[in-house]
Amino acid sequence: MPSNPGSNPGSNSGSIRLQVTRYRPESDSEPRFQEYDVPLRKEWTVLDGLNHVKNEVDTTLSFRWSCRMGICGSCGMNVNGDPKLTCAAFLDDYAPGPIRVEPLANFPVVRDLVVDINDFMEKLPRVKPWIIRDDDALLDGDGEIDGEYLQTPEELDAYKQFSMCINCMLCYAACPVYGLDPEFMGPAAIALAERYDLDSRDHGARERLDVLIEHEGVWGCTFVGECTRVCPNHVDPAGAIQRYKVKAAKENVMAFLLPRGAR
């Protein structure tokens, strides 16, 4: 997006009102709404509207964005109550407005539309989202890589969907369980665990299951399916959680039937 969309041509059909959350930790005891009217243009997204405000109207408004093409995962906000990538939500889909733009739900607000996602950043390494195997050869070490681990297109398809997660956090904002129980590992982290489990090159499923089997791991989920509905990349985290629950249930039956050493 050009930095000054206000100067662009294109079809203009009046304006639309944005009701935007403002919050400054130093001066505000709680968030409030501020209204801005922005040009309603066919090719403008909610993010274009916010940038128009930032550049032309109120330079103090803060929000995250970068790629403006739905791939970096920075620009998630609640738009009319639904978690959206604002660079992929078009103003005219909300006409005549007003459009309520709020920070993603379920996260602490840092400032205006910026939320604190450190909880997810800390959970992510816990599910070990990397290839685990004993025979790993590494370039930087002494080993020399001979060739690729073979993987057929069908084997790739088995985990492909779960590898499409951009960490945009829309699913966390939509998840009623995460809202109530912040210990819950959450949709994207579980989807990424499943992504590696299903990868034919990986041998780490056991280790990840050990992590996820603890109560906060997968048990919290009550299959509301909101995460899958809001995911902009069709990752289907609800499906991943479902699969984990089955694995975990099997494991618990085994634990019940067999003494620990035999597992």
Next chain:
Amino acid sequence: MSDGLIRAAHDVLIVGGGGAGLRAAIAIAETNPQLDVAVISKVYPMRSHTVSAEGGAAGVIADDDSIDEHIYDTISGSDWLGDQDAIEAFVNEAPRELLQLEHWGCPWSRQPNGHVAVRAFGGMKKKRTWFAADKTGFHMLHSLFQTTLKYREVTRHDEWFVTKLLVDDGRVHGVVAVDLFSGKIQAITAKSVVLCTGGCGKVFPFTTNANINTGDGMSLAYRAGAPLKDMEFVQYHPTGLPFTGILITEATRAEGGWLLNKDGYRYLQDYDLGKPTPTPELRSMELGPRDRLSQAFVHEVEKGRTADSPWGPIVHLDLRHLGADLIDTKLPFVRELCLKYERIDPVHELIPVRPVVHYMMGGVHTDIDGATPLAGLYAAGETACVSINGANRLGSNSLPECLVFGARAGRAAAEFATTAGPVPAAIEAQAADEVRRLERDLLGKDSEGESTSAIRDEMQATMEDAAGIYRTGPAIAKGLDTLRELQERIGKVGIADTSRSFNTELLAALELANMLDIGECMLQSALQREESRGAHQRTDFPDRDDQRFLTHQLVHRNDDGTPRVESLPVTITRWPPGERVYGR
């Protein structure tokens, strides 16, 4: 040292968490696990711009391919301005790096037999571009990022913005940075620093680049006394969407897409790029190099053979004959982007496209191990200029460049850190000065000053006029005058936002100051290169002039802040300068 001023002390500090930065971090963790290594980044690493790369990464792996052919394609693509020793190292190491990434879980697209698949790419004579459908950069970045999580020794400072390199007695000792979350401004010291800060497309109004691509690292190095190299070479990609500048990957043409003018004619045949064939021919027509394709577009405009759009002249990219199946398996993101941002379906409709600023061939001058002339300072990725790209980068050479030279720079910086002495006391005073500058001169400023977005708009318009696809001496000189005025004005910029927390207005002002430096370097270099080579085309000097200009140009910063250009010989080993031939 006082606690409040110094946030942390590391052995190696990597600035940037994109492809190059993360590869550097892993290289250090693997080779020197006892070192304290940290990555500082103004966005969470997985938001870095590497995420939006679509088409693929080049590395020789196919049976019918050879190292020498990839080297030759890269050298001729660079219009002989790439350093041949660096290109040789790059081509030799790229396949191993891509295999390493495969071992780290990158979901490369595969052949039925399980081996990785390769596709054609512009200016490449053989199929050698590895791809993960058309989200290659996304998959590479997330694979790298997730792999770094396994290395507990890698510390991260996420959402910290670096404002200055700390230098004493010709050696770098760390940085000053703003913690966006709290607004705290602190120093982070290190025995060596690796700049992996990416490109600077935002210097221009119309670009494929993300909002964060403001070239900060180039400006940091330049101000610290390290020269920038070949800054006049800016790549225009021939196929961007008209309003947003969103990239439509070259892979569309590699898979068989055609470029058509308003008469439905494959116009590239008129520009010495070969004859049209129904299926793609390597190094020919739509698979010619980017500089030549973007230049052909300008000539079509002059001939009145382009179509009009609200955003200026366009041509069309035709994928309709490829069919829904191929598009959905190999180019699904392209279809999604067109549907979303142009509301057209490339399976049935033509895609409107125009050339768009895409990539910076120039950058911080480094040697083959990523070392800059400033002791302790290293650079890799798009922000660096080794140079393998010379006057024109070939598509799909940049992602592997991030891996090869990210790893090399990481290892070299680690080596330097193990021999370096302690941080001198003078650094603390320097850091305190920088904190004061930011707090008093910027944050404490009244809001009535100059507007950041107004200066930015003027800078971008100036750069487009002066450093477009075709350039002339007088226009460049005029652009330089305007930039100098803007340099004055940015000194008086106002910041209305008084909050410390996530002050993106302060950030934008700092980024703009960086971009003004870079713009000046680009124009000064462009003015001095009185020839046409690769992406630098001077209508007043239309020919390549090997006699005078088979050299790099280094831009140094004078004490008064003005740029000074010096030349540096190109390394030629086995491939003497020749004619660039495509399609014949």
